Structure formats: C-alpha cells, structure tokens
Amino acid sequence: MPVSAIDTLPEQRRPDDRPRLTELFLKGRGRDTMTPEDAATLEDSIEEVRTIPARTIVIRRDERVRHSSLLLEGVMCRYMDDRQGNRQIVAFHVPGDFVDLHGFAMRHLDHDVATLTPVRVALAGHDRLERIVASYPRLTRLLWFSTLLDAAMHREWVFRLGRLEADGRVAHLFCELHARLAMVDLVREGAFRFPVTQIDLAEAAGITPVHLNRVLRSLRERGLMTFRSGEVHILDLDMLTALADFDPSYLYGGGPTLEKQGA
Amino acid sequence: MPVSAIDTLPEQRRPDDRPRLTELFLKGRGRDTMTPEDAATLEDSIEEVRTIPARTIVIRRDERVRHSSLLLEGVMCRYMDDRQGNRQIVAFHVPGDFVDLHGFAMRHLDHDVATLTPVRVALAGHDRLERIVASYPRLTRLLWFSTLLDAAMHREWVFRLGRLEADGRVAHLFCELHARLAMVDLVREGAFRFPVTQIDLAEAAGITPVHLNRVLRSLRERGLMTFRSGEVHILDLDMLTALADFDPSYLYGGGPTLEKQGA
DNA sequence: CGAGGCATTGAGTGAGCTCAAAAGGCGTGG
C-alpha cells in the first residue's frame, strides 16, 4: 500500500538546532557515555532534515544507499515480502532509532524501509560517517552498538515468533514498544500513540489481521491493554509481561557498559 | 541438555599457522577486499585456539565477555529459553562465523552461546579488537559488517517464522545452511554434514520435534532432500528454494560493496 | 544387556486459518 516516490520536503537547518537533532539517539542506552565532542561530531554528520508523508517507501532493497536516517518523529518500519506478496514486518522504528544505519556498513539493504506515519528524519551522510569511523573510535563503537541493538531486537522477534502463541506475540510486541517508547519519554501513564493499522500489527506478529483483531479483543476483555485509533493503553503491565514472557534486558537499558554479573 | 563448564583444551599456537586461523572469515563476502595488512592485523587479534566438546554452554547471557570466538570447525548455536524452559535457537554458526563478535561492542550478551558438535574456536581478545577500531577503520568496517550479516540472517529468520509454514521453514533453514556452507567450501555435490538432532532443528524452526520429523519425511518423500545421522543431501535445490521462498541475497555473497542496482 | 536419548508413527485436539459478510471511518468529488 505504501506509494513509492520519496516526497521529501527538505527543511532549512538552523544553526541553533545543532545539538537537538541527535539528542534522542541511544537515549537511555548509554548516550550519556558520549563525550560532548562525540555528540557534536555525530550532530555534524547530519546533512539534512526531511519530512516524509505516511505510507511512503523510503528505501527499496538492493538500492545503493548513501546516507542513513535517524528518526526524529513518527513511526517507520522495515519489511520483506514473499513471492505471493505477503508482507513480514521485521522491525518497527520509533524516534531516536537510527533506522538504516546498517546501510552504512552494508552499502545496500536486504529489505525495504517505509514510513507508517508522517515522519521527520535526520540524514547522516555516509562520507561523514566514514570520517567518524576513521577518527572517533569511541563514537564508532557506539554507532556499531546501536546497530547491534537492532540485531538484539531481531533475535527477540525470532523468539516471539518461534515460541509464543498469538496472544503472547501481540503482548510481546506491545511490551517492547512500551519499553522503547518509555526510553525516549513518549509514554504517559501507560499510554502512547502508535498510529498503525491492525494489518501492520498482524504483519509484524506473523498472524492474520482477522486473528489479530480477535487477540486484541481478548486482551481488551481481559483488561490487559487496549488499542484503538492508534492509541495504546497498557492497563496491566505485569500480566502483559507475563503473557509475553517479556524481559526487557535485551533492550540494553543503560547501554553496553552496564554489567549484570561479574566474571 | 548442554552441560555447563567450559572444558577447554587450549592449544599451542605455532607461528607457522599465523595466516591460517582467520582465513574463512567473510570468505565469499568481501574478505578479498581485505588488505594483507588488515588480514595480518586480524590474525594478530587471535590470542588462543580452543577445542570445546559438543553440547557445552560457552557463554551465558548477561555474562561479561572479554573475547570473541571465531568458529574454525564444528557447529555452534545461540539460543534463548522462555520461562517454561522451551528453547528457541536464534542462530546456527558454521566455520568462518565470528559467533559472538557482537559481544565486543555490547559487553554482555542477551542470549546463551553453546556448541552443538565438538568445535575449534579462535579467540580474539577485546583489547586487541579495541586497537583495531582505534587504528584500522577499513577492517573495523568489515568487522562491523560481519555482525550486520548476522542481523540480516536474524531478519530472514523472522521472515521464515512469521510467513512460512512448517515445510517452508525447514526448507528455508536448509537452503540457508546449504548456501552458507557452500561459501566456506563445505558442500560436496549438494551434500554436507550438519550433525545436530531433530530436536535442535525443531527449536530453530519454531515447531515441535514430532512435527519436524513429519516434515522431514515429507521432504524426503517428495525427493527434495534428506537428513539422516547428521548428513544433509539436497536433492532438488530448485524445488526446495521455491518451497522456502528462498533468496540468498541477504547473505551478501560478494560482500558489502557488491552493488545490485544503480542509484 | 540395560538405560537413556533420539527418531518415528498413530490418533485425537485445538489454535489459527480461510471465506464471507457487514459495519464503521474518512476523504473526495459531485
């Protein structure tokens, strides 16, 4: 359903918003270990800010990419289609996520990237990232780490799809979104906006839209959560967590350096 | 079932096997873009070679890690257990894979790592990798890329579990293994060794061992492939590929620089 | 030779699917 064409509305970058654009990057995951110089360097890698409409394909698989997108506002996703056109969403992205940073090291992607809502993204040029890798090892490791966070989420999705039943999958999905959005301060009293369709959720949970609808009804009737017109209300996080077998530690709250045990 | 305890048998490193240990790393995926100096530097990061028995847990989740393992021989896996003890394998590893290189940038892992067969691994110290990041940007990007390859495989597993039915999942798994093992020259006339149990395969495919067994029978009866006593024979790769909706491009044969299309 | 793990097969059950239909929401054009 996403129409192609990158209808971009380039914005003017004002000098005074310099330290602003990347402020959500790795927030709650070790951003604070970044030196002011690292932060400024990262900020300098942003060449442009774009506004993109909802339901737009931003990058097609196999396409050569020359910049990476830091999501500032809105929701994006990455997905793959099978031969019959059935879609599997492999990642949701929320503000603060470097959506396609892996495109820097991979040169081209193995999946499509699209917006689900209208978004604002900050574009980091790969030539500038190249300079970071050449001269800022600590920042380089943080960028690397952030792509590994995505990999950790992928693993958790594998777990979700491999081991959980439909209600657990949906619960897990919302537990993850709740935790991730909370880290960038987008949750208010257990509620957050996530304006996607039930079809999108079904394509991420690996179930049919019809069954997803039934699962949502069940979760609502059990008093665990509601999803209505893009608004999520978590009513019983403990029960939802238990149903999802959810353990947020894969999100690396605190960042890479936070140790759990000795040895 | 894997017993804990790292029963390691440290080997003596002979000076003459210097250029040998890392020779499978990124083979078929841009290893050739590595300069001799890069290759030597990588080789120098290896501190030790270990032999580890089958069914041994090598790294437990949350454990602080100080070196990363390049698999030389054998099969390893990464997995996560749910609260009831059901296991989901999230990755298989074959020779040439840097099994837990992500542990370098993450400091601790969100899953366990175990051997499935007896293995030989080369251990790269994180302090030496740190020096690579500080001084060898091109090699750093290749290391980064190799962790992103794992992420790409994770995504494909998400697709497999989210969109395929049991026979497709199993077919996909074997298509991937076939392609990956072929890259490191471990396939002979469509046959390769993969000495794991049907239980392991089931834990990777997200189905029960009983059903996996039925699927294997079906694939065998349809003349697509056989799996017997750790030996895989691909009999009809085209049909298997079609059944699996398999497209090997996510394995980045040729490496990061190989472009597919312009723009 | 016995024990334990793995592989295999059967029978019955159930979660999630397909097919189908209808209601609600929203934007566009007459």
Place this chain on the structure above:
DNA sequence: CCACGCCTTTTGAGCTCACTCAATGCCTCG
C-alpha cells in the same frame, strides 16, 4: 453537504495445520 467508495475493523462458520499424548523402535554407550 451529501454520497460514494475504499480501507479498516469486527464478527461468524467451517476447515486445516500443527499440537499433544502415547507407544514403539533404534542406536549408542556404559
């Protein structure tokens, strides 16, 4: 402003794939 159309959401009915439970055979190893 209303009507239409399209997409999304919702619900029902029947079916199927994969599950559970169970039993048996096989193979390896002590």
